[in-house]
Amino acid sequence: MGFLFNDGDIILDAVLTDSGRSRLAKGDGTFKISKFALGDDEINYGLYDKNHTSGSAYYDLTVLQTPVLEAFTNNNSSLKSKLMTVQAPGGGLLYLPVFKLNTKGSGAKHSDGIFVVPSDKTTIDKLGTLADGVLNGYKPNDSESHISVHQGLDTNQLSREDVLARELIETQYIVELDHRLGRIYAPPQSPQAKNTRLTTDTQIAAATPSFVDKDNIASYYFTLKEGGGYVTNLGATEGDANIIRGPRGTQFNFRLGGSLDIKTSNYLFSEIGSLGTSTFTNTGGTNLDASTWRYIDSTIRVTGVSTGFRLDIPVRFIKLIIF
Numbered sequence: 001m002g003f004l005f006n007d008g009d010i011i012l013d014a015v016l017t018d019s020g021r022s023r024l025a026k027g028d029g030t031f032k033i034s035k036f037a038l039g040d041d042e043i044n045y046g047l048y049d050k051n052h053t054s055g056s057a058y059y060d061l062t063v064l065q066t067p068v069l070e071a072f073t074n075n076n077s078s079l080k081s082k083l084m085t086v087q088a089p090g091g092g093l094l095y096l097p098v099f100k101l102n103t104k105g106s107g108a109k110h111s112d113g114i115f116v117v118p119s120d121k122t123t124i125d126k127l128g129t130l131a132d133g134v135l136n137g138y139k140p141n142d143s144e145s146h147i148s149v150h151q152g153l154d155t156n157q158l159s160r161e162d163v164l165a166r167e168l169i170e171t172q173y174i175v176e177l178d179h180r181l182g183r184i185y186a187p188p189q190s191p192q193a194k195n196t197r198l199t200t201d202t203q204i205a206a207a208t209p210s211f212v213d214k215d216n217i218a219s220y221y222f223t224l225k226e227g228g229g230y231v232t233n234l235g236a237t238e239g240d241a242n243i244i245r246g247p248r249g250t251q252f253n254f255r256l257g258g259s260l261d262i263k264t265s266n267y268l269f270s271e272i273g274s275l276g277t278s279t280f281t282n283t284g285g286t287n288l289d290a291s292t293w294r295y296i297d298s299t300i301r302v303t304g305v306s307t308g309f310r311l312d313i314p315v316r317f318i319k320l321i322i323f
Contacts, residue, residue, distance in 0.1 A: 015071040019213045038083045042068050084308035086167055095153045097168045099311040102243040107148035108132035111281060114314040119258035123320040128285035140185040140257035141204045148253045149302055150234055153246035164247035171224040172305035173252045178298050179218035181262055181317055187253035190229030224250055262317055269294040269319050293320050
């Protein structure tokens with residue numbers, strides 16, 4: 001990785017990501033560049049100098065001449081800060097839409113401030129009644145607990161009864177997570193999960209990722225549509241929906257389960273996991289004593305396709321030690 005000097009000339013330095021090269025290498029004619037994104041990771045807007053002695057033409061000169069990163073192929077490292085264009089409704093835009101975790105009710109976090117996913121039947125049976133924020137990673141559909149992301153204008157300067165402009169409503173969500181560890185499942189009450197709390201071993205299938213890159217990061221795309229289940233209108237209702245203080249957009253809800261690898265094997269817990277050195281507190285059930293469980297910390301990234309907003313959700317996969 002290096003920097004390219006930007007002394008005023010236009011620079012275009014483009015490469016395919018590892019994922020792009022993999023798709024091109026298939027040679028089946030399906031590779032097509034249909035979309036692109038722009039970012040400003042290198043730019044420090046604090047360099048804008050409106051008091052420059054040479055006049056307004058020089059206010060942004062230092063910003064424009066900032067060295068830029070050369071193109072690199074690791075898709076996980078590129079474009080951390082994507083640029084977005086928003087058509088200001090009514091000619092003005094005072095607030096940008098955001099994502100917020102709704103941690104009320106069945107969307108609550110664990111007392112450790114994360115979402116915890118027990119990954120196998122032995123761990124679930126040991127814990128008994130699962131505390132808030134402890135998701136059933138062995139049989140996700142047997143639990144009401146889930147993760148809920150709300151979208152809208154989080155300000156009390158505007159009434160939540162106001163209608164959010166169509167341009168500011170997020171209708172598509174990209175979800176990225178480590179495919180070695182977890183899977184995405186339909187949320188409670190969705191059309192895909194009408195038989196929640198099943199009494200047999202039959203489980204509703206996990207969502208299918210759009211692709212899994214060479215770093216084992218799975219990407220899922222969920223869209224607002226009738227009967228979709230994952231993405232729904234948030235609306236101006238009270239109750240659990242009041243996590244967004246102003247006009248509301250949509251909500252993205254999902255449950256999280258463990259992968260087959262961590263359900264049936266201890267390998268990843270040994271290779272990339274850590275030993276629990278303190279008691280795991282399971283309010284309402286049974287605690288796990290220190291040194292009797294292992295864990296793997298990870299992150300689920302939720303990104304809005306339309307608004308560009310990104311939210312990282314911390315999750316911890318745990319397993320009772322039986323080695």
